[in-house]
Amino acid sequence: MTTMDRLVGAGVDRIDGPAKVRGTAPYAYEQDPGEPIAHLAVVQSTVNRGRISRLDPSRAEALPGVLAVLTPANAPRLGKGLASDLPVLQSLDVHYQGQVVAAVVAETSEIAKAAVGAIAVGYDAEPPDVALSPDREDLYAPEKLMAGFATDSIIGDVDGALAAAVVSIDATYETPTQHHNPIEMHTSMARWDGDSLTLWDADQGPHNIVNDLVTGFGLDAGQVRVISPYVGGAFGSKAFTHPNQMLAAMAARVVGRTVVYELTRQQMFSLVGHRTPTIQRLRLGADPEGRLTAISHEVVEHTARIAEFAEQTATPTRVLYAAPHRRTTHRLARLDVPPPTIMRAPGETPGMFALESAMDELAVVLGLDPVELRIRNEPERDPERDLPWSTRNLVECLRTGAERFGWAGRDLRPGVRTEGRWLVGTGVASATYPTRRRKAQCRISVDGAGRYVVEIDGSDIGTGAWTALTQIAADALGTDMASVELRIGDSRLPFAGGAGGSTGLASWGTAIVFTARDLRKQLDEQHGGQPPAGGLSVDGELPGESPHAKTHSMHAYGAHFVEVRVDRDSGEVRVPRATSVYDAGTIVNAKTARSQLLGGFSMGVSMALHEGSVTDERYGHYVNHDLAEYHVATNADIGEIDISWLDVDDQLANPIGLKGIGEIGITGAAAAVANAYWHATRLRIRDLPITPDKYFRELGES
Amino acid sequence: MREFRYERAADPAAAVALLAAAPDGAFLGGGTNLVDLMKLGVATPDVLVDVRELTSREVADLPDGGLRIGAGVPNADLAADRRVRERFPVLAQALLAGASGQLRNRATTGGNLLQRTRCGYFTDVTKPCNKRSPGSGCGALEGVHRNHAILGQTIAGSDDPATCVTTHPSDMAVAMVALDAVVRVLGPDGEREIPIAELHRLPGSDPSRDTTLRHGELVTAIDVPALGMPSRYRKVRDRASFAFALVSVAAALDVRDGVVRDVRLALGGVAHKPWRASAAEYVLRGMPATEASFAAAVESELEAATPLRDNAFKVPMARNVVVRTLLDLAGRDTERELA
Known part of the structure; x- marks a missing residue:
């Protein structure tokens, strides 16, 4: 600027x-609608696939304080055109475990929850199909990916180049299902005045929610008002409408007064989306100097049977490094799972774990400094769209980060540094995220x-x-x-x-x-x-996109440098220090930006070491569905994090010159941790999270 | 969540009488575990008898140098007690390794002993669990059990009503077991003392029972006898704070002239109860205080391990951290530390 x-x-x-x-x-739950509030609680399906065979609300309806029990038999009919899991209580069919099959409205939250326990539901169920595998015969190519990206990109003769490459690697990486878990649970409070609906809501943008309410309740846009001035975290889970908004509005209409529905923490694991698990095969070919000749990034991930969500996992591979022969593909399995949704840097976050781990593995084979390997493959132009960059300062992020971190003179050999019982290593990874408006x-x-x-x-x-x-x-x-x-x-x-x-x-x-x-x-x-x-x-x-968006490739960049310590007795992992340097254009607020970037990086550490929703394939559910067992990094897990940014701006992106900072911090962070883990231990963990049991698995002791 | 009655009593005896008359009732201490389980529908007491203010919140000296810890003492207070920190570091460290600051402020000593397992099948009423719903089967045996038991499980098939492979979650109890604590109990038939090693039980043929307490019996205090040797607690977990143990070790070691005179060893995260490593202790007494001795001792204990499909890592993990903890203790001078 x-x-x-x-x-x-x-x-x-x-x-x-x-x-x-x-x-x-x-916040949404604390808003004053100007009248007494009724509370809603839900009955959720315990099967993944089938049909409700029996649902008896009579005991619940008879409880004092219960105002209504909504079931597929009596719930108001919603308008056609609602997608995914939004036609709530419109059918006896069950598509995922945790689907709402009945809802109680009562004078208090306690009465509503007690009444939920009085509703007996039976199902004609089929076994759940929830296991993702690259060997499934029903994998398919979606028509396109999220955000309009092409499903596949193929340039040149990738297989030929890989076969001819002097140096190559071929590795498969896995990331688990993750749940967003913002501190504030999703909450919707609905009040009708005639045919006008007011919804106090926890969401990432009121206008994102309005259309579904208009469609569902047959209203004009002017008859719906969504109010969300303060929101306690979201990470993508509050970007789009979920069953909570539909239920609150439906219930308020039935009982004729304001109704609030606040999810429980456990319900956050089935009703508001998740990050798809991924299985990613990376193949890289290079010449002896480390110049990439071929990149192949093949992604397998899941979507729900009732909604297609095709995460753009390999898209960062389309822009990050130069190579004449290149291929990215995405294949989906439709499973009996709740609909996945966007979660902080959807696509880039799992995709960069695989790409940046593979680059580290290639550097090892080449005997080359992984920072230098990245610099040698810096593309002059967008390698797939063949456009100039608006601004691109990845190399400067890498060099500045290396300087601040003290990377120079790093011993390339793994497993040779100890401090007491700690094995010590360092790792690096790039970060990138598209710049849009x-x-x-x-x-x-x-x-x-x-x-x-x-x-x-x-x-x-x-x-x-x-x-x-x-x-x-x-x-x-x-x-x-x-x-x-x-x-x-x-x-x-x-x-x-x-x-x-x-x-x-x-x-x-x-x-x-x-x-x-x-x-x-x-x-x-x-x-x-x-x-x-x-x-x-x-x-x-x-009006929308920058007029330069068609002629220039626009992205934010960054570089992460991480020190990892692994206890050689227990396999416990610590990240005592890290340096991240960003090219995110103009930084508007140095204080809140630092928090955003620090939070993004910390979420990446959390992804690397802790987070994962564990599926029981027999019962089809996420076993660790609370914050005691779904581990996110605690304060004690986050060491000294040095955050800085280059003094640059991007006037082609927007007149402020900013590139956006909500997501760049998490991209690449998990790979930097995994790469440092390898450098500390000689053990390459390709399936996140890197929990202590995997240390013994890799040592062959379990 | 089931509707319940909340009762307060004038004194412990009245509380015991109240609960004895309520077969589906429960004592309420800090509520950090019980209330969660009630919200989940796992615990469904019809009466709660609040004993948090009834049992002692004092830590008193015993004549032998031990301590009598009132059942109402908050975990945070106990961890901060100077006598605990000086005489029983293993206990203070175990307390601080558990839960979070907020929970330790609220949780009581008596309640900590009586925590229920955190097995994901136990806490989910829609899934089978012999502990929560006797006869429903065990979801964990062939399910998600990475953090389940490797010792003393009952393994008789997923549908067998005896099968249970879960662990006891408490850190404090592991230290108490190593310390040979004695649990003082008031029941409908009067007072009795239970050596802590006899309080918690293995699942046997009845996984629904965690302890040998009878209905209506109230833990009033825990006596910790004098120790006379250095001690420490080491906990391995998935993250640096606020996670249950994958494996934990409570150890005390008395080494004179390079020889192990006495040793106490208990493991957490490996069994349905805090696991006193008696075999290892037996092997170790009189042996030179060397890494080889420690390794041989722990191997003798872990010979009995029957790991599940996904938790075999706990065997080498337990072996490593036991050896390391004993080496750390052996590196100290017992005479000087006790002077």
Whole structure:
């Protein structure tokens, strides 16, 4: 950015911080609908596939305090056109374990939950089909992947190049099912006033939710209002509508008063999506100097029987390194599982674990520094789209990170460093994530005193958007933050897409900048540069993608350097220190950005060492469906993390020059940990998470 | 969740009388485990008799240098007690290795002993579990059991009502077993003392029972006799905090002139109860305090291991951490530490 900036870039404290600390920032469950609230609890299927054969609500209906029991037999009919798991209680068919088969509405949450226990359900069930394998005969190629990516990409003669390669590796990597588990459970509170619906909701963007309610309840868009000013984490699980919004609205309509539905933690493992497991075969061919001649990345992953979700797992392999012969493919198995959804850097997160592990393995075979291997394969242009980069500073991230971490002089040999009983190693991996922006509309009003109101349906899911957008607006309006009142998180506000794909600030911020320019122009040209006494209001719009998006390839980059220690007696793993350097364009708020990048990297460490939803293939369920047994990294698992970014911007992406930071931090992080684990132990773990039992497995002792 | 009655009593005897008259009732201590199980429908008491304020919250000196720990003492207080930290480091370390700061503030000493297993089939009422629902079978035997038992299980087929392969979750209890603690109990028939090694049981033919306590019996205190040797607790887990043990070791070792005079060894995370490694102790007494002796001792204990499909790693893991823990203790000078 230019030197005109005053606020963008500064580490401004969160403007919503005091209210959150004091507990006065209302989350969905805490909103006051203006009338007594009824509570909803659900009965979930215990089978994965079949049909309800018996469902007797009479005992529950007879309990004092129960207002209604909704079942497929009596639930209001929803409109056609709802996808995936949204036609809630519309059929006796069961498609996944945990599907809602009945719902109780009661005066209190306790009564509702007690009544759930009084509902007996029988099923005609078939055995669950939940095991993902690359050998399944029913794997298929989806028509396209998420975000519109092509299913496969094939350039040149990959098999020929692999066969001819002087040096090659061929390895298969696996990542498990993961569940997002934001701190705030999904919550929806619905109130009807005639045919108008108000939904206080935990989501990543109210406008993302409105359409499904319109479709489901046969309404006009103007009859639905979704309000979500504060959201306690999401990671993708709150991006789209899930059964909770449909249920709350349906129940409120039946009982004629406000109904709230807050999921239990256990329900977070079946009703709001997950990251698909992946099995990825990587083959790399190279010349003796380490220049890649061929890359092949073949992905097998799952989707639900009732909805296709095709994660774009190999897409980072299409942009990261140069090679004349290249292939990426994606194949899906339709299983009796809940619908997968996006989870922090869907595609890049599992895909980069495989690609960046394979690059490390290739460096080992070559006897080459893994940083140098990456630098030698830096492409001048996007290797598959054959476009110039808007900006690309991966090499500088690698070099800067190596310097900050103290990489120079690293001994390439594995398993030779010890400190007491610790085996010590270091590892590196690259990071990348696409830079995009989406359509967004904005209204900015100024009163006679020069106070501004900025309205846009942006979303702050804990990221700092409240603050960063206010900074952007104040700069764009040439004023200070105290003169700007930001309004976000309400579908009555001008349209914006949700928080996702690291597009929030790029989209909403740019819409604000455009609208502010219009406003200032009108003030200058028609009002002598001063706000008129009666005020002025201007509507603006960002049409969508950057005009340069078709001519340039736009991505954020990063490099992670990690030290790993493995206890040689127990196989326990620690990450005492790490350095991450990012090319994420302009950083809007140095404080909240650091938190975002730190959180992303920590989630990557968590993925590497802890996270995984374990399926029992006989019963078809996730066995570890709570936070005691689904392990995420604790504070004690995260050591000293050095976060920094290059002083760069990307004016082709958007006028602020930012690339988005919500997801870049997690990409590649798990590979850096796994690579350092190998360097510490000589053991290459290709199936995450790297739990202590795998140490003994690799040693051949179990 | 089942509706329940909540009762308070004037004194422990009244609490015992209340519960004795309520066959489906339960004592409530800190509630950190029981209340969770009630929410899940795993525990369905019709009466809760709150004993948290009834049993002693004092740690008192015993004449021999031991301690009498009131059943109501919070885990956090016990871990912080100077006498515990100085005389029984193994106990303080075990307490701090368990749960989280918030839970340790709330959880009681008596309740900690009586935690239920965290087996994923036990805590899910839609799946078979002989412990929760006798006769329903064992989901874990051929299911997800990476963190289940390697010793003392009852393995008789998934559908057999006796099968149970789970572990006891407490860290504190493992240290208490190594310390030869004595559990003081008040029941409908009066007081009795139970050596802690006899409190927890193996599943045998009745996995539903975790302990030898009779209904209505209330743990009032735990006596820990003087130890007289250095001790420590080592816990191996999937993450650095807030995870149950894959394997844990409570050990105390008395080495004089290079020879093992006395040793206490108990393992956690390996069995349905805290596992006193009596065979290893027997082998070790009188042997030179060397790595070879420690390895031979632990091998003799683990000979009996019957690992499941996915938890054989616990055998080498237990072997390694026992040897390492004993070596750490042997490296200390018993005389100086006790001076």
